[in-house]
Amino acid sequence: MDLKLKDKVVLITGPAKGMGASITRAFAEEGCKLALVGRDTGAIGQLIETLQIDDGAALVFGCDLTDATQCQAAADKTIETFGRVDVLVNVAGGSGPMGKTGAETTPEEFDEIVTLNMHGCFHTIRAVMPAMMEQHYGKIVNVGGTFGMHGKAGRLGYSASKWGLRGITKSFALEAGEHNINVNYVAPGMVDGPRFRDKVCKTMAAKLGISEAEAAERHAADYALKRITADEDVANACLFLASDVSRQITGVDLPVDGGWAAL
Template sequence: MELGLSGKVAVFTGPGKGMGPAVTEAFAREGCRLVLAGRDLQALEAVADSARSLGAETIVVPCDVTVASDTQRLAEEALTAFGTIDVLVNMAGGTGPVGKTAWETTQEEFDQIVQLNMTGCFNSMRAMLPGMIERRYGKIVNVGGTFGMRGRAGRMAYSASKWGLRGITKSTAIEAGPYNVNVNCVAPGMVDGPRFRTKVMPGYAKAKGITEDEAIAAHAAEYALRRISTAADVANACLFLSSDVSRQITGIDMPVDGGWAML
């Protein structure tokens, strides 16, 4: 299937870590021109080098998405470099407190993750949308999480922030729809990778008194497809929702979790 993304300008927030490099490189392979934004410039430059090696024109812009003036400057630099913004993929985010109940979570912890996961997406969308609306074209993909579709003990603050992002996505989809702008949310479940293997699973295994291999198998057993998602799975969902192949899809939550959130 031809996605028709070649030559499109795609802006990414938070592409330097986690699943970010895999998602970014997938767009590079499709022939997109890329704008990479985040706080860790060393990580961003590494992803940019990889994208360029795949033939993608790529620029890096320092940006803290929780600061509205930073996201406004991001939009301006993207337009200066490429003349337009076709796609925005919001990946910048955090995990918040892990293993804390609602009553153990501090206000500072709660405010911090809501600021990053909700306000950060709001700021970048607010900066990019005027140009998309003027051109009557745009694709926005917010990367949420399945804990924002089903509650999870010990992850209240994170769950709340991702649940809120769904509301931001759906309301903006309604508002931007008349201008031919699609706004959707990709909700990854547990994604295999360095963090999953070196942080999440060792902690889970220790808490349960089992081996790490048993911990991975236990997680996989929760999913209908009996396997853990990969960063490539998430990248493919982002590509689909950023293309005109999905022209009639807006305001949705797309779980990429092997069948957990919707069961």
């Protein structure tokens, strides 16, 4: 199926690491023009070289997403350069305190993760929304997490921030729908990669006295499809929601977790 994303202007936050890099790669392979926004511009530049993106097809912005002024500047420069912004994919975010109860979480820790995971997406959506409304077209994809769909003990700050991002998503979807703008939420489950292997599996292996491979298998056993999500699975969900194939879908939570959160 041709998703017809070629030459679409796509602004991506957190584009260079983990699933962000896979999402950037997926849109680059579709022939999109990219505006890549994040703090680590060196890593973004290396990714552009690796992907061999054509000159003029990618912009790089160093940006603190918690600063509304910087987010607006990135959006304005994207529109000035490419003439429009068709798609916004908010990937950037943080984990917050892990293994702490809500009572143990400090106000500073709670504020920090909520600010990053909620304010950042709010700022970028506000920055691109007027242009999308004027052109009567836009696709916004917020990447959250399944812990923002049912809560998680020991991850109160993260869960609260992603739950709040769902509210932001649904409210913007209701407000922007009449302007032909779709706003949706992708919720990855546990995603395979260094963090999963080096932290989650190692911790479980040490606690239960099993191998790290066995720990990974135990995680997979919790999912209907009996496998861990890959970065590419999340990227494909973002492509789908950024395309007109999904034109009648807005305000939804799309778990990409092998059948865990919804079952």
